[in-house]
Amino acid sequence: ARSIDLAVIPGDGIGPEVVAEGLKVLSAVLPGDIKLETTAYDLGARRWHATGETLPDADLERLKAHDAILLGAIGDPSVPSGVLERGLLLKLRFAFDHYVNLRPSRLFPNTATPLAGRPDIDFVVVREGTEGLYVGNGGSMRTGTPAEVATEVSINTAYGVERVVRDAFERAAARPARKLTLVHKNNVLVHAGHLWKNTVDRIAQEYPQVSTDYLHVDAATIFFVTQPERFDVIVTDNLFGDILTDLAAAVTGGIGLAASGNINPAGTFPSMFEPVHGSAPDIAGTGKADPTATVLSVALLLRHLGHEAEAVRIEDAVSADLAERDAATPRTTAQIGDALAARVAG
Numbered sequence: 001a002r003s004i005d006l007a008v009i010p011g012d013g014i015g016p017e018v019v020a021e022g023l024k025v026l027s028a029v030l031p032g033d034i035k036l037e038t039t040a041y042d043l044g045a046r047r048w049h050a051t052g053e054t055l056p057d058a059d060l061e062r063l064k065a066h067d068a069i070l071l072g073a074i075g076d077p078s079v080p081s082g083v084l085e086r087g088l089l090l091k092l093r094f095a096f097d098h099y100v101n102l103r104p105s106r107l108f109p110n111t112a113t114p115l116a117g118r119p120d121i122d123f124v125v126v127r128e129g130t131e132g133l134y135v136g137n138g139g140s141m142r143t144g145t146p147a148e149v150a151t152e153v154s155i156n157t158a159y160g161v162e163r164v165v166r167d168a169f170e171r172a173a174a175r176p177a178r179k180l181t182l183v184h185k186n187n188v189l190v191h192a193g194h195l196w197k198n199t200v201d202r203i204a205q206e207y208p209q210v211s212t213d214y215l216h217v218d219a220a221t222i223f224f225v226t227q228p229e230r231f232d233v234i235v236t237d238n239l240f241g242d243i244l245t246d247l248a249a250a251v252t253g254g255i256g257l258a259a260s261g262n263i264n265p266a267g268t269f270p271s272m273f274e275p276v277h278g279s280a281p282d283i284a285g286t287g288k289a290d291p292t293a294t295v296l297s298v299a300l301l302l303r304h305l306g307h308e309a310e311a312v313r314i315e316d317a318v319s320a321d322l323a324e325r326d327a328a329t330p331r332t333t334a335q336i337g338d339a340l341a342a343r344v345a346g
């Protein structure tokens with residue numbers, strides 16, 4: 001499209017700071033004939049304190065009309081844990097059917113990794129985004145007593161598993177290594193594990209060019225550290241994907257570089273792009289937040305909307321910027337944004 005109608009949810013903590021830089025780079029990379037229109041939504045801790053609302057239906061309706069959503073971060077120590085996570089972030093993912101939670105990991109040049117040597121890391125986690133343990137299916141009995149019983153039931157449907165597995169196969173087929181790894185825990189979680197494994201095995205017959213393998217999630221965490229180069233595309237459920245992608249970020253330069261897309265592949269609803277990191281209230285307002293994860297999320301956004309050349313320009317700019325970074329002379333959030341904007345414009 002020759003225009004982008006973007007909803008922006010800056011959110012809490014460092015969210016507004018990193019989003020400002022993401023928008024700076026987005027404006028700089030877009031050619032003059034692509035019109036960018038942004039609408040900011042006041043959602044997060046401030047709104048909740050002011051009105052008690054997390055995501056009212058009216059906002060949800062208005063958000064639906066945009067081409068995509070850019071989100072900074074949600075969460076604040078002044079709001080009880082879970083209120084904004086469930087009432088805003090997860091509500092958006094569920095309401096807009098973001099069943100593909102796409103989280104690429106790549107070890108950029110000159111980036112610190114705790115791993116020995118410099119393994120060649122370039123994989124993408126396709127995390128299921130609408131089911132599993134995240135649906136809130138559970139309850140508590142005799143709450144607060146010594147006899148309390150709490151349950152969280154993981155929901156895995158054939159429909160939900162098949163569609164995300166298909167998406168992962170499509171992505172694997174389009175990559176040079178053409179490899180798909182299913183991560184689960186089917187030696188213990190036999191019911192859901194069976195559904196996931198059978199689905200992958202069945203769909204694999206349609207993709208003879210893609211090789212598949214399976215890892216239990218505990219073993220996968222070992223390989224993330226000892227042999228990350230073995231991974232290409234990983235498909236996994238919502239919670240395993242959450243945990244694995246923080247580990248993936250830690251071994252590829254830190255959470256300051258990890259980007260994500262909450263994608264509704266059919267385009268029925270707007271997809272939402274956000275850094276994997278949280279609102280980091282401890283450094284909010286200090287200019288210390290690294291906006292790179294948000295900038296890379298903007299690249300994912302552009303790719304999703306069909307602006308591949310601009311997405312690559314941003315990723316190349318990040319790569320070049322990282323190559324020149326010097327830990328001894330840290331830059332502010334805005335300085336990094338300015339440098340990246342200058343590179344993509346040049």
Ligand code: IPM
Nearest residue numbers: 075085086089090242276278
């Ligand atoms: C993430 C976050 C969220 C998640 C939280 C804030 C609900 O950790 O995007 O990875 O668990 O998905």
Ligand code: MN
Nearest residue numbers: 242243246276
């Ligand atoms: Mn997480």
